[in-house]
Amino acid sequence: MTLTRRGFTAGIAAGLAAPYIIGSARAQGAGGGGTIKIGMCAPITGPAAEAGKYATGGAKLAVEAINKAGGILGKQIELIIEDDQTTNPGIVLAFSKLAANPDIVGFLGSIRSTQVHAMAPDVMKLGKPVMFGGTDPNLTKLGNPWLFRFRPNDSYSGRVIAEYGVKNLGKKKWAVLHSTDAFGTAGGKALTEALGPLGATVALDQGYANQSQDFTPVVLAIKQSGADILGSYFTFENDLGIFARQLRQLGVNIPWVGSPSIVNVTALKLAGPALYGTYGVADYAEDSSEASKAFGKAYRDAYKVAPDNQSSWPYDAINVLTTAIKNAGSTDPQKIREAIVAIKKYPGAEGEYNFDKNGDGLHGYNIVKNEKGNIVFDKHIEFDN
Numbered sequence: 560m561t562l563t564r565r566g567f568t569a570g571i572a573a574g575l576a577a578p579y580i581i582g583s584a585r586a587q588g589a590g591g592g593g594t595i596k597i598g599m600c601a602p603i604t605g606p607a608a609e610a611g612k613y614a615t616g617g618a619k620l621a622v623e624a625i626n627k628a629g630g631i632l633g634k635q636i637e638l639i640i641e642d643d644q645t646t647n648p649g650i651v652l653a654f655s656k657l658a659a660n661p662d663i664v665g666f667l668g669s670i671r672s673t674q675v676h677a678m679a680p681d682v683m684k685l686g687k688p689v690m691f692g693g694t695d696p697n698l699t700k701l702g703n704p705w706l707f708r709f710r711p712n713d714s715y716s717g718r719v720i721a722e723y724g725v726k727n728l729g730k731k732k733w734a735v736l737h738s739t740d741a742f743g744t745a746g747g748k749a750l751t752e753a754l755g756p757l758g759a760t761v762a763l764d765q766g767y768a769n770q771s772q773d774f775t776p777v778v779l780a781i782k783q784s785g786a787d788i789l790g791s792y793f794t795f796e797n798d799l800g801i802f803a804r805q806l807r808q809l810g811v812n813i814p815w816v817g818s819p820s821i822v823n824v825t826a827l828k829l830a831g832p833a834l835y836g837t838y839g840v841a842d843y844a845e846d847s848s849e850a851s852k853a854f855g856k857a858y859r860d861a862y863k864v865a866p867d868n869q870s871s872w873p874y875d876a877i878n879v880l881t882t883a884i885k886n887a888g889s890t891d892p893q894k895i896r897e898a899i900v901a902i903k904k905y906p907g908a909e910g911e912y913n914f915d916k917n918g919d920g921l922h923g924y925n926i927v928k929n930e931k932g933n934i935v936f937d938k939h940i941e942f943d944n
Contacts, residue, residue: 598663603640650668667877778802792817799830843867
């Protein structure tokens, strides 16, 4: 599929009016005791604001489809969005504002692991289900029964990156590049640990600070390491875009297999040809299943742009949460939680959801390739553990 942004901002912006309350026209003043309210923390401002449009777009698409079909428990869904400002303090504040509303029955958190870590103590105190997209494996090992993950964690992505790079690309001398936040550190560790059993070596393990403006020293370190392949975990797409351009400008053209940010629309726009020929592990790949294809078509029809994983996981989160409420026949937090854990073989845009006791719903990744801006599905790799 070709990822393009044409006409996107105008299409999405229409759905984001202060105070960021989204619902269908039918949701306003709906009978039967009002609406069923879902809260969402999203980056309306900050460095991920562009990606935030995708996230809110995916959630809004799901809400509108559910409401058009009659809602759940005889009520319409109302989505209330607070700006997390793409920062840890910002998401803590956003979540506290939403949590103060006793009518909100469930929440969507962040795609960024470091933000989910920041809000996790308050999630535990509140005791209501929170869906999130961060991929740090440690998030579902916190003993917090209210956190539910809607993307595969990085213990899977590290294994897939390593396996594809070694077995399919035939490369064994790796440069591992990662942000120094919770997501990047965990991802880099997962990749490094997966390479050993495959007989590969790590020539360079390089961390970088988020929001870096110059990656020249990092690129030179990769060049001097003698690595014949690069594996990366970038938290922010703007960092990835800057790095990709500088990598090519300095003449480094080794194969590159990246975490899901390498195929996010924002990164593709920023990096352009610098990402041609790269590979990525992608939790969302439009051609990977019938459910993925259906979501891609619906998203494009609504916003005139192809979606990415910023929009697919919130779409799935809304659908799974509302399915759980329907199955539970209640908005009681404990009953919703039990209904989410009980969900098996749910066909989502991201993949088939089978929730385990830790709150992880997905257990594999897709491998895709950037063919001159077209993100082409290659294969899906699933794990039993």
